[in-house]
Amino acid sequence: MSSILGSIRRGRSGEETFPSTSIVIEWENVIHAEESRSERMLRALNAQLAELADRFPETPEIIFVYNPEDVEETQIRHLASLTLDDHHDPQFVASPGSHFYELKNVGAERATGDVLVYVDSDVVPQAGWLAEIVSPFLEEGTEMVLGHPYVETDTRYKSAVAMFWFFPTEEEAYEGYMACNVAFSREAFLEYRFPEEDSYRGQCVELKRRLEIDERCLYNAPEAKVSHPAMNGLDHFVNRAVCSGYDSDFWYRYGEERSEKDRAKAAVSKLVHRAKQVGYNVLSRRESVSNDPATIALALALGASYYLLEFVARLVAIVRPSLIERHFRI
Numbered sequence: 001m002s003s004i005l006g007s008i009r010r011g012r013s014g015e016e017t018f019p020s021t022s023i024v025i026e027w028e029n030v031i032h033a034e035e036s037r038s039e040r041m042l043r044a045l046n047a048q049l050a051e052l053a054d055r056f057p058e059t060p061e062i063i064f065v066y067n068p069e070d071v072e073e074t075q076i077r078h079l080a081s082l083t084l085d086d087h088h089d090p091q092f093v094a095s096p097g098s099h100f101y102e103l104k105n106v107g108a109e110r111a112t113g114d115v116l117v118y119v120d121s122d123v124v125p126q127a128g129w130l131a132e133i134v135s136p137f138l139e140e141g142t143e144m145v146l147g148h149p150y151v152e153t154d155t156r157y158k159s160a161v162a163m164f165w166f167f168p169t170e171e172e173a174y175e176g177y178m179a180c181n182v183a184f185s186r187e188a189f190l191e192y193r194f195p196e197e198d199s200y201r202g203q204c205v206e207l208k209r210r211l212e213i214d215e216r217c218l219y220n221a222p223e224a225k226v227s228h229p230a231m232n233g234l235d236h237f238v239n240r241a242v243c244s245g246y247d248s249d250f251w252y253r254y255g256e257e258r259s260e261k262d263r264a265k266a267a268v269s270k271l272v273h274r275a276k277q278v279g280y281n282v283l284s285r286r287e288s289v290s291n292d293p294a295t296i297a298l299a300l301a302l303g304a305s306y307y308l309l310e311f312v313a314r315l316v317a318i319v320r321p322s323l324i325e326r327h328f329r330i
Helices: 002-006 035-051 073-083 100-110 129-138 156-164 186-192 203-213 234-252 260-284 293-319 321-327
Strands: 021-026 061-066 091-094 115-119 144-151 181-185 218-228
Touching: 021 100, 035 073, 035 129, 061 073, 061 100, 073 091, 091 100, 100 115, 100 186, 115 129, 115 186, 129 144, 129 181, 129 218, 144 156, 156 260, 156 293, 181 186, 181 218, 186 203, 203 218, 234 260, 234 293, 234 321, 260 293, 293 321
Parallel strands: 021 061, 021 115, 061 091, 144 218
Antiparallel strands: 115 181, 144 181
């Protein structure tokens, strides 16, 4: 942490200067999102970098990390040229065969800033996000800062997803953790990294667990908000649910020997919990998201469908996980 503190000085405005910062953007999630989201994300990032230019000791690095089997670098370069000011000199890092968390780890290896900020290619930073997620590193010992993602609600479908899904709403108090909106001391991150495990998602939770066990300094930044998309179409909806079921079984048995019977019982127990959770989420979020009866009905139907798919996929993962591994991806 001494390297971070050593980079802090006073800016021209008299406010403390932020530590040197690297911003890592995985370029995988955008494949499933609406095309305009990545442009909105980069324009919002560019605007906030401009607003805070005097508070950084040097222009923050922007590092795009992608799998060339999925995305052409020319596409990313073109979008970056349209959205980022000319003085930015982004890096474009190809990592063949890598996916979500692997891309993030590769980005960390290429970064040089004392602070490592992760923002995904399909989220849109809200006003003040960058300052809120970097400012905690002005305090000695901060090693991880947890931002606040929420599902946007500009259509009935998106509102329905926001009502049932595990993401918090924009107004809810939130102290959770999602890898789409998080920052680390680079030194601390490189000591741990996102675990390389054979699951689709969940490595971020395991990383946080390891940091907490070692009593590392974690900080919640509830005003560091980004909007996250709802599932984009039926195919993406099904893939997210199926992969979530696979991951639920993976992390249930992670590091332990579990019988198929115990795994099946756990799947049933989780389904019951999910059913209660959907009902609670939808009813408790009426005021903050929508009181419209049609939206509430849609949220209940989508929630029931999503978590039933998750349950079936979890059972399949117990007996024939290769079916999911071969045919599903998020």
